[in-house]
Amino acid sequence: MLVPAAQYLTYAEAVQLYNELLEAEISALVKTCGPPSFPFGDGIWYQLLIEETDAAAARELVARFEAQRAAVAVLRCPRCGSTDTQPLEQRSFWQRLYYAGTTLYRCAGCNRNFAA
Numbered sequence: 001m002l003v004p005a006a007q008y009l010t011y012a013e014a015v016q017l018y019n020e021l022l023e024a025e026i027s028a029l030v031k032t033c034g035p036p037s038f039p040f041g042d043g044i045w046y047q048l049l050i051e052e053t054d055a056a057a058a059r060e061l062v063a064r065f066e067a068q069r070a071a072v073a074v075l076r077c078p079r080c081g082s083t084d085t086q087p088l089e090q091r092s093f094w095q096r097l098y099y100a101g102t103t104l105y106r107c108a109g110c111n112r113n114f115a116a
């Protein structure tokens, strides 16, 4: 029986995960899911289905992939909502103290610095 290994992937993510699973000798089936996209009628997201017997072997790989996905998620500026944000590499002395343990970002839209 086929079980979903990962859902709501973009096409690029689905291809990447498919290849990673293949390297681990797990063959996956890529299918669309989610609400249909106009005008093609397929889902706008992709999911990977694997054999139930491969599920245990795939779990660790998929978990690592999901963690990576979360890490590259786009940060929005809290002031203007722009997604054009970059980690700030140069920190002043007070910023290092004040924002210790966080990453400081700068919004290219409004130049606001914020911690995340």
Ligand SMILES: [Zn+2]
Pocket: 077, 078, 079, 080, 081, 082, 107, 108, 109, 110, 111, 112
């Ligand atoms: Zn902004």
